[in-house]
Amino acid sequence: QVHLVESGGGLVQAGDSLGLSCAASGGTFSTYVMGWFRRAPGKEREFVAAISRSGDFTPYADSVKGRFTISRDNAKGTVYLQMNGLKPEDTAVYYCAANQNRRGYAAQADYDYWGQGTQVTVSS
Numbered sequence: 001q002v003h004l005v006e007s008g009g010g011l012v013q014a015g016d017s018l019g020l021s022c023a024a025s026g027g028t029f030s031t032y033v034m035g036w037f038r039r040a041p042g043k044e045r046e047f048v049a050a051i052s053r054s055g056d057f058t059p060y061a062d063s064v065k066g067r068f069t070i071s072r073d074n075a076k077g078t079v080y081l082q083m084n085g086l087k088p089e090d091t092a093v094y095y096c097a098a099n100q101n102r103r104g105y106a107a108q109a110d111y112d113y114w115g116q117g118t119q120v121t122v123s124s
Contacts, residue, residue, distance in 0.1 A: 002027035002098050002113040009118030012086055020081040022096030022115055029077035033099035035111060036070060036081045038092035050105040086122045093117040
């Protein structure tokens with residue numbers, strides 16, 4: 001059983017930057033593909049970014065490509081999401097998730113464990 005805890009959310013203005021962290025415990029972190037998802041008010045939870053076990057493959061949703069960067073530190077058991085150039089439409093609860101051994105990375109069903117989420121609010 002893997003326990004994931006996100007941190008770093010908050011209220012920022014459009015154009016600002018914010019960094020999220022997700023600390024994992026209870027499993028072998030380096031064996032998991034990690035992902036970030038978000039749920040905006042009134043919308044379904046959607047894929048944001050993922051990172052392979054070694055960190056050499058990092059797909060992004062088109063809506064965040066070029067502005068967000070996902071990274072991981074296997075020694076610390078932590079995955080990060082650096083968000084630059086934030087827009088009001090980035091307002092959402094952000095979740096990290098761990099994928100134990102499924103082939104996909106962009107669907108919620110690809111992930112086995114989820115954090116509780118952290119709120120990011122971007123004002124215009």
